[in-house]
Each structure stands twice: as structure tokens, then as C-alpha cells.
Amino acid sequence: TGKDKIIKFAGCYHGHQDSLLVAAGSGLATLSLPGSKGVPEGAVKNTLIATYNDLESVKKHFEEHDDIAGVIIEPICGNMGVVIPQDNFLVALKEYLQTKGALLIADEVMTGFRSKFGGAQELLGVEADITCLGKVIGGGFPVGAYGARNEIMQEVAPLGGMYQAGTLSGNPIAMAGGISTLTELKRQHPYAQFNKTALTLENILLDTAKKYEVALVVNRFGSMMNPFFTKGKVTNFKEAQTSDTKKFAIFFWEMIKNGVFLPPSQFEAWFLSSAISKRDIKKIAIAVDKAMLAVSKM
Known part of the structure; x- marks a missing residue:
């Protein structure tokens, strides 16, 4: 140019x-x-x-x-x-x-x-x-x-x-x-399954947060997703920074304790793979429940 x-x-x-x-x-x-x-x-x-x-x-x-x-x-x-x-x-x-x-x-x-x-x-x-x-x-x-x-x-x-x-x-x-x-x-074209699995996980996060009265927003695009511990929409960097990083830290470490490894930052995307099974999702759901409970006690 x-x-x-x-x-x-x-x-x-x-x-x-x-x-x-x-x-x-x-x-x-x-x-x-x-x-x-x-x-x-x-x-x-x-x-x-x-x-x-x-x-x-x-x-x-x-x-x-x-x-x-x-x-x-x-x-x-x-x-x-x-x-x-x-x-x-x-x-x-x-x-x-x-x-x-x-x-x-x-x-x-x-x-x-x-x-x-x-x-x-x-x-x-x-x-x-x-x-x-x-x-x-x-x-x-x-x-x-x-x-x-x-x-x-x-x-x-x-x-x-x-x-x-x-x-x-x-x-x-x-x-x-x-x-x-x-x-x-x-050959496999796994994108529909990616989306289905990610939607299931999104609902687990939102439903569990609601259960424990934890303010949470989940942004998702296909198999990429992210929970934000905040009340309002997240559409830019300034809004992303309203997320409570202390709550994320508690959530992160509780997930680790329960055998689920996440990106170690509020600002890192989660990626799902074709290897994640229904059994894995059940394990994640149990871990999310324990982690959200811990967050709710802050």
C-alpha cells in the first residue's frame, strides 16, 4: 500500500x-x-x-x-x-x-x-x-x-x-x-459434534452458576468458549476486564483439584477437541459444580 x-x-x-x-x-x-x-x-x-x-x-x-x-x-x-x-x-x-x-x-x-x-x-x-x-x-x-x-x-x-x-x-x-x-x-468433519459438545458445556456452566447465584456470562463460538465472572455483556476488551479475576482463580484451582485442566487465565479461550467424550463431560460437570460452590462462598 x-x-x-x-x-x-x-x-x-x-x-x-x-x-x-x-x-x-x-x-x-x-x-x-x-x-x-x-x-x-x-x-x-x-x-x-x-x-x-x-x-x-x-x-x-x-x-x-x-x-x-x-x-x-x-x-x-x-x-x-x-x-x-x-x-x-x-x-x-x-x-x-x-x-x-x-x-x-x-x-x-x-x-x-x-x-x-x-x-x-x-x-x-x-x-x-x-x-x-x-x-x-x-x-x-x-x-x-x-x-x-x-x-x-x-x-x-x-x-x-x-x-x-x-x-x-x-x-x-x-x-x-x-x-x-x-x-x-x-474426512471426519467433526464441527457439528464440536458445536454440540460445546453447547452442552456452556449450559453446564450457566446452569451451575445460576444454581449457586454466581454472576457469569459465557461467550462461545463453535468449539471456542470462555466464562466471564461478570454480569453484563462482554463485547470488547474493556468489558472483558470487568470480569472478577479472583473468582476465576478460585474456579480454576478447584477445577484443577477435581482433575479438569483449564487455561490458567481469565483471558484465555477454551478449546474443545474431538477426543472429549460423554464420560468426560460428566466429569467436567461434577468439577464445575464443586468449583462454582467454592466461588459462591467468596
Whole structure:
């Protein structure tokens, strides 16, 4: 684009890259840090912060700056807890960016092949200009990938001037693991079962919280989910931060005591896998009951 600035959303994490380690969600939020030490001021001077689900906050930046190259976003946020786009937010964002000649970059490292074989973009009816992928596509091995419209990919060396290389690029073991995983996902197509299992767990959390009069909101997108110990809706990072992290800590440790291991942060997404059985769900339900009881005694 020939422009320097990029917009990201508060609470979204896009890897350990200096220019994007601003208001970056889960890890920093868990430790109550605004940013990471060691990131020089110059590295973030071209990074602008907007509010997720708030198109006006994006428009304001465009009104104030004429050198914005694009917007990077998690289609479904997973690093401020799971936060879902409201009121066709992504579609409206893409349409607006097109009027400005700016690119939409979708970070589907979490959602790619997880919520549907075509990722969150397929489910939400939006197509980004550039898509980043990881996690699932490696079948458990470290891997990252990106793709874009043809004219953008033509800019990547050796066809264009954007140099990209790495010691482990195209690593044979990671590629073999990824191909096998994607082949099985396409063959089994477990997404309906993922959704069914996740809905069951969502109801267990909500029903048990109600039983013990614990304020709880559950955000879920397919097999990604997150409980927030708060009363109101959670649609952005500021609202996610209203969650009672002390209650989450009690809940987390009680779940551990009862043999259920969760991500150790209020702001980390939960992921379900095809390996979870009905027997596992029963065990989780028992653990949730004990954990919610402990939370209710705070």
C-alpha cells in the first residue's frame, strides 16, 4: 500500500511482534501490564489502537491519519477471552476499509479450521485481504502460514520485493503433521459434534452458576468458549476486564483439584477437541459444580 500505519484492536494478540505488542490481551492482561518491556517506542509509533466491535473507533483513526495501510483483527477474539463480533461488525469493517483503500488482515491462528473448515471468515460471511494461520494447521507442531489475494502475494520474494524466510520454513515434520490433520478434519468433519459438545458445556456452566447465584456470562463460538465472572455483556476488551479475576482463580484451582485442566487465565479461550467424550463431560460437570460452590462462598 505504501503506507506505514496499522490499526489493531485492544485485547487482540497477534504474536510476539514488537509493533503489535500493545494492548495485546491475555498474557499482559493476566499480569495487569499495559505492554511488554523491551519494546522501543519507535517500534509502536505506527500502531493505532481501536475498540473491538466499534466501527466508529476505526473511522476516527482514518479521519486523523492519511497513511493507514490496513487493519489487523482476530475475527473471533481469543486473547481477551472469547469475544464475538456484534451486529455484522466484520462485514461493515471490510466494506468501510474498501472505501479507504486499506487492507483487512484476519488473524485466524486460533479460528482457522477450528470453527469450520473454511474458518471464521466462512461462518461470518467476510473475506479478508490477507489471512494468517497457525496452530491447527500444524497438527500439534509449530507452524505459521499466511495467504492473500493474488496481487498481494505477487509482492512476496522472489516475485516481489517483500522478503520472507526462516530456518524452519516448510519444515517437513510440521508439514506432514499439518497435512494429516487437515485431511482428517475434512474426512471426519467433526464441527457439528464440536458445536454440540460445546453447547452442552456452556449450559453446564450457566446452569451451575445460576444454581449457586454466581454472576457469569459465557461467550462461545463453535468449539471456542470462555466464562466471564461478570454480569453484563462482554463485547470488547474493556468489558472483558470487568470480569472478577479472583473468582476465576478460585474456579480454576478447584477445577484443577477435581482433575479438569483449564487455561490458567481469565483471558484465555477454551478449546474443545474431538477426543472429549460423554464420560468426560460428566466429569467436567461434577468439577464445575464443586468449583462454582467454592466461588459462591467468596
